[in-house]
Structures are given as structure tokens and as C-alpha cells.
Amino acid sequence: MENKVIEKREEAVTLFEKYGALLTDTQKEVFSDYYLFDLSLSEIAENRGISRAAISDNLHKSLEKLSEYEAKLHLIEKDEKLLSLLETVKNNDALDKVEALDIIKENL
DSSP: OHHHHHHHHHHHHHHHHHHGGGSOHHHHHHHIIIIISOOOHHHHHHHHTSOHHHHHHHHHHHHHHHHHHHHHHOHHHHHHHHHHHHHHHHTOTTOOHHHHHHHHHHTO
């Protein structure tokens, strides 16, 4: 159970790192407070003078928006694929640089 929570949190932070600039300033601040600075909903709500429910709603909408960006743009997916290809090429001594670049180019 705890692993799932950690995975979800890591996924949220990865989405934020890639697409966070597309959120409003308030969304960025609340998201950072919760996911990066590990403040509770109550702490964030108290600091902002609004309800816990409003903070929860803000986080939910922000995460939904970030997920939509990835679903449309696939930037994280492409990064992961590129890293995997680079690792494969790195571990294959039989490939020369041109072959390696061709493999990467074909798979992007």
C-alpha cells in the first residue's frame, strides 16, 4: 500500500517538473507546498486562509490538468523511451556511433 502512495507521489512530482509551468501561480504554489514541501492540507489551508476542501480541490484539478498535458504531449513517455534507448546503446559494444544514432532516431 505504501509503495503505491510513493509511486503516485513520484508520478505527480514528475508531471509537475515537466508541465508545472503551465499551471496558474496559485496552483503551482499549492502543488509545491503539498508535494515538494510536504505540508498537510490543513497547513496549506491555514497559511492561505481558505478551507481544506478548497486546497484538496485545487490539488485534484492541478493533477488532472498535468495528467491531461502528458496524455496529449507524451513528453515524459518520450523521455523515458529515449533514456531506455540510450542505455541499450551504451551497453552494446558492437554498435558504432552512427548505428547508435540511427537506432535512436528510428525510435523517436
